[in-house]
Amino acid sequence: MSAPIVRRGRAFVFGDQIDTDVLAPGPYMKKPLSELARHCMEAVDPGFASRVRPGDIVVGGVGFGIGSSREQAVQALLELGVGAVVAKGFARIFYRNALNLGLPALVCEDLEASAGDEIEVFPVEGRVINHTRRREYACEPIPAALMEVVAAGGLVPWLEHRLGPRSG
Amino acid sequence: MPAMTLPEKILARAAGLDTVRPGQIVTCAIDLLMMHDSGGPRRVAARLERLGARVWDPSKVVVVSDHFVPATDLDGAEILALTRRWAAAHGLTHYDGIGICHVVLQEHGHVRPGMFCVGGDSHSPSGGAVGAYMVGVGATEITGALVTGTLWIKVPETLRVRIDGALAPGVAAKDVMLHLCATLGMNNDRYVVEYGGSAVAALSMSERLVLCNMTAELGGETGIVEPDTATEAALRAAGVPDAIDYARWRSDPDAPVARTIAIDGSRLPPQVAAPHSPANSRDVGEAERVRVDQAYIGACTGAKLSDLRMAAQVLRGRKVAKGTRLLIAPASTAMTAEAAREGTLATLTEAGAILLPTGCGACAGMGAGMLAAGETCIASTARNFKGRMGSPDARVWLGSPYTVAASAIAGHIADPRSFLA
């Protein structure tokens, strides 16, 4: 079975209502993902794409991912290596997209974090540790119906497993 | 059987259950699946191939090319070519460049009362205008839905918006939604929004589409209006002969709802949303004199025939201000044709409007009408997020087609009521 999902990295902290045009700006939507990802968050933090490193954790406020259904909003974060997003609340399509693509998205109302804090995320258990502040926070658990999909690494691998080997 | 709201009845039917209750997770059989050129074949083809799977029921799938039409560069042209090939190879109905998906679906009678529909676009709640339960999802989930023909839904609580009192002249469904964005905020994902009341009953199907469409801006699961005789007439016009089962597709009068909001439509002034959120809405009077470089009438929300007529009412016999450009991208070619036939189009062009191709265009920063840094635009579109229509340093205001047209004449944000007297 899949290894337990745990993510650890530095916090990049954003405010409320980070929308899909900030995550995946329209003018670059026709471009390959690698190019689109370089513009991720540039409207609110122009240096984000160049500073973020694999495993880093994006911390958001309420309404994270509001707007379009474009899953490039999730894929841009994955492309940059973001390990998980922890937010006070997610827009419904972004939340579904994130889990479908294997990006852990955790609802955590209480998390306190500043830029650069060392954050560890336990999506399955539903908790987050801020090692810098030495504090632990409880999160909303991912719905049971979705846990299987997340554990498989996303909807396509999950379906692949369910549909069995390719019949050709 | 316990009393249920209309959305609950549709979910129960689609899930093969007698009843559903809020919070329950149910798997629904899909009656119609829509995808477009941006989130459709270009994003699902490889995944379906990887799964070695086929489309579960090609007769239930509709593809609409609208985001990158007509192609303005090679990237877009290739995406459109791939969409064409893939739709043909899978035997799917494909509307290619003749209008914006949410409008085209209804023009061609694909969405009907009581249906459970899934769209690969966030404004898919538009389908609720016809009394269907239609939700938006991303491309991976579209892939899953194409294979299984199902989608899981966490049954939402119902938020009822009752609008009574006829909307004043110069006030449109768009103003209602901007007002709701400001009062309810954009994080209502727990709710399906049911729109009703005498003002809603009096609205055209195009205007009901705006209510449901912009439920996406409220962050709601979806929006819905109970079908009535206007719905039936629209379906007839779209070539759907079936009578509506009115007794079935309505909320039971005693069905519990989570929250009810009442709006007096007759007291609502025109609204505008300041950059960069639809929730930054206020009475137009509070924003007058904001200078505009561009006025944009476009999108599924804001460029249907009814929207073009609103703009024409304001623009008739007037001219767009010097230093301001008015761009109009009608929502479908059929609507452009009708607007031409009845003279609406001539009113717009005589006022100095620049006619753009049908399609999503500048609404999502993908076609003609992009903004430069420092520019200000007022648009009849649904969202004004930073960077959406071009430069992240551009400022986009939202308003109804009346307000956008009035602002184009004045050269600054203006109350359309003074042009309608």
Ligand code: SF4
């Ligand atoms: S017109 Fe705008 S809101 Fe409507 S489907 Fe196209 S991009 Fe989305």
